[in-house]
Amino acid sequence: MRTVLFVAPFLLEATVKFIQAAVAVPGTRVVVLTQDEPGRMPPGAWHWKVSDATRTDAIVDAARQVMARTGGAHCILGILENIQDQLAEARVVLGLPGITPDVARRFRDKGVMKSALRAAGLPTARHARIRSTHDAWRFIEDVGYPVVIKPPDGAGCRATYQVNTADDMKAALADLRPSPEREALAEEFITGDEHSFDTLTIDGQPVFHNVGRYLPGPLDVMRNEWIQWCVYLPREIGAEFDPIRKAGFAANRALGLGTAFTHMEWFRRPDGSPVISEVGARPPGAQFTSLMSWAHDRSMYSAWAYAMIDGKVHGTFDRKYSAGIAFLRGAGQGTVSRIDNLEEAHRKIGHLVVEAKLPVVGRPRASGYEGEGYVIVRHPDTRVVTDALSTLIATVRVHYA
Ligand SMILES: Nc1ncnc2c1ncn2[C@@H]1O[C@H](COP(=O)(O)OP(=O)(O)O)[C@@H](O)[C@H]1O
Ligand SMILES: [Mg+2]
16 A cells, blocks of 8 residues: 655645546545645644644644555655645755755746756747846837736735836835845736646656647736636647647656656747746646546546656547536626626527536635636537637626625
């Protein structure tokens, strides 16, 4: 029996799906180190309370206590972006295999990442670490407007600014207040269609990859509260995506990847060439793992678990469908008061829907680009999927009061 330590500060719905997948790998005892309550645990997994599952020392303490009882552990895992450094540090202390701190750092710090990509000759935005307002103005002199200013280790567009003018820059600097202790990252603004490039990589060898298209990019969604974000996975990811396949696999190699689900964001420039934006050495969020599962008609949660625990995957990954997701939200603040035209949407595209989580009346407005709920559609023909997403977001209206 192999003990798998799964670190998860909170047992969110998506987290539970990954835990369940790990539990289903034969010969595995999954112990979840969490600050959340046992009530949210999926059946078959063991609960181990941690005071703060985002701290290396707390993770190590808890892991040691578990390992003393189980006679060791096989590996330590976690899907959350902001604990990847801590997991890597814990691996070293505990003597467990997996991504090491230097590799985790290259995936976690967008500045270190971009320097490594550039050094490998891969296309990525020009960038600079910003430790003072002076650094920021100098970057503008070098690169010109527009630029993007963000924390080096952000997620979910947190404190991410598109800076088009000097006034925008003043506002961004007033918020980020860069200093040597509080570094920000400035990047040249890249124009192009934003996409994902996701892989399942085992010992540096990609065994699965995926391309998804964002409509529009997350920053535009954050800047416009009414936009209902959509993502679709085209059925065919043929020759037109060869440039990102080449650059994407090379990027993972340049960052030193061993075994992980990876999630890359990249821009497809008007001439078709890719610019790599960022890469995470963990599965994507925003229901992407479900979306990939629907497109390939098999559980990618399970594929992740087998890759991470057994170091292998079973069967083939055939792209049988295009799959798409629309995140439901609307203009306004407060709590969800009404959802209009759901029945009309159901009449028009209901036959394509495979999964949905509808907004709940009375819930406070969510702060992120994933909105109040989502609808997933799939069909063998990509065009049917993109048309269905257009219909969905043109029809369903979420109101707040
Ligand atoms: N250099 C850039 N050029 C254009 N858009 C950018 C750039 N950097 C970030 N963005 C936009 O901001 C979003 C969030 O930035 P990102 O670096 O992906 O951080 P996060 O970790 O918050 O996802 C991106 O998805 C993209 O829409
Ligand atoms: Mg991102």
